[in-house]
Amino acid sequence: QKEVEQNSGPLSVPEGAIASLNCTYSDRGSQSFFWYRQYSGKSPELIMFIYSNGDKEDGRFTAQLNKASQYVSLLIRDSQPSDSATYLCAVKSGNEKLTFGTGTRLTIIP
C-alpha cells in the first residue's frame, strides 16, 4: 500500500512569516510530486510540481524534494491571510495513479 503522510495540523503561522509544510511518502519509485491548495468547500488547485532533488521556486512558494529521505516540503514566504487553506501533497510513479495525503490545514494569523 503506497502511502503519503502529512501532519493534519492545524498549523498556525503569523502573517509575514514562513510557513513550512512537510510530506513523506513510502514508494521509493515515486517520480512526480505535487502540492495542491484547497480552500474549504472548493476543489484542489495546483500550486507546484517537482521532479528532481533540490529546490524549485515560484514566487513566494518553494518546493523541496529529497528522494533519499522520501521527503517533500513546501515553503510559503511572506505568508498572507489568503494562504489559509488545506495543502495536499500528492505523489505519482510513472503512469500510475496520483496518491494524496490527508492534507495539512494552514491558518495565517493577522
Next chain:
Amino acid sequence: DAGVTQSPTHLIKTRGQQVTLRCSPKSGHDTVSWYQQALGQGPQFIFQYYEEEERQRGNFPDRFSGHQFPNYSSELNVNALLLGDSALYLCASSLEAGGRDTQYFGPGTRLTVL
C-alpha cells in the same frame, strides 16, 4: 481557455438510486481521472480514462463505472448508492506525457445520499 468543468454542482439522492456525473476536460487535455473526497480526507483515486479506455482503477467496487467519449469528456456512474457514497467527486484532466502529466481539477460535484 476553458478549464475543467463538471456537472451538476450539487446532487441529492436516496439510497439505492443511481447517479451520473459529468466532466469536460481542459482544452487540449486527453486524459480524465476521477476522485472521491470524503470530508477531512485527501482525494481517493477511482479510475482514469485515456483513449476511451479505463487505464487504471483504484480500490472501488464495480458499482462505480465510467466512460470517456471521443471528445475526451467523461462520465462517472454510481449504482445502488450507499450512505457512504456521500462525498465530493472530483474530475481531473491532464495531457498524456509519459508519466510526467500534471492533473488539473474541476470544481467538483457534491453528492449527498440520504
